[in-house]
Amino acid sequence: MFDRFRGEVVMPHDENNEHRCTGCQKCEIACPNGSIEIVWDRGIDPHTEKKKKKIDKHIYHLSMCTMCGLCIEACPTDAIVWAQNFENSVYDRSQLTKVLNKPGSILKAGVED
Ligand code: SF4
Ligand code: SF4
Numbered sequence: 001m002f003d004r005f006r007g008e009v010v011m012p013h014d015e016n017n018e019h020r021c022t023g024c025q026k027c028e029i030a031c032p033n034g035s036i037e038i039v040w041d042r043g044i045d046p047h048t049e050k051k052k053k054k055i056d057k058h059i060y061h062l063s064m065c066t067m068c069g070l071c072i073e074a075c076p077t078d079a080i081v082w083a084q085n086f087e088n089s090v091y092d093r094s095q096l097t098k099v100l101n102k103p104g105s106i107l108k109a110g111v112e113d
Helices: 026-030 070-074
Strands: 008-010 036-044 051-061 081-083 097-099
Antiparallel strands (some): 036 051
16 A cells, blocks of 8 residues: 555554553543543553652544544654554454553663654
């Protein structure tokens, strides 16, 4: 697909299972129809050993998403991007609710909002 195609919102992780989401909730606030829910907590940052806000779950309801892109524009750390996939049909609607941060993943060092 071409680069600007809007397949679904995803959160890239690097080879160390690190992402760029600080849990700031700007995407959640920007979404006009509640397609994003951020479940967050405070914990010790393994890089600085200081207490810091962190995401528990970045929940994305693909079934409700209108692909407007406001969440991606609002993100100050480029933590979420468009994927180019288009085969999103499923038999069970619950499969369209996704947790974008991978299990065990952490915030990349040095990323601040
Ligand atoms: S693309 Fe639009 S509708 Fe979809 S999650 Fe982002 S802000 Fe919400
Ligand atoms: S994806 Fe971006 S805007 Fe949303 S909570 Fe994470 S850092 Fe904030």
